[in-house]
Amino acid sequence: MFVALAATVAGCATSPVDYGASLSKQDRKWASPECQQARMEASDYDAREKKQPGWGTGVFLGPYGLGLAAAIKEHQQKQRKLFARAVHLRCSSLPLPKELHSD
Structure with a gap:
């Protein structure tokens, strides 16, 4: 489970606002x-996304905590990618970058 969480955190998508x-x-x-x-x-x-409770609230204690945290983080990364993709398609004439292509 630690590997999945580490892999998810390592692939953090840029904030759509920053993008x-x-x-x-x-x-x-x-x-x-x-x-x-x-x-x-x-x-x-x-x-x-910033208003959501922090990871340190103790919500993720127990046998499923790390898996739940990894799933939530993965969902957030997908949402960020979708918003960044929408911003690019509506705000830029350049081709869509490879990292924003659909999976």
Whole structure:
């Protein structure tokens, strides 16, 4: 279980807000209403993710704790990737980076 948790944490996806901020503001898509909506949704997701209880609350004690923590972390990483992908598609004219392709 430790290996799964370590592998999940090691592959952390960038925050969709940070990813959006890294895109070129000179791109013709950047000022579009679709891009603004995607950045707002990414920001809302980021805020919700930060409001979730911390990992140190003792919720993950017991025989299934590490597996549960790993599953939650994996789900968060997938959500971050989906939001970053949406931001890229709506805000950038560049091809989709390999790391944002669907699994």
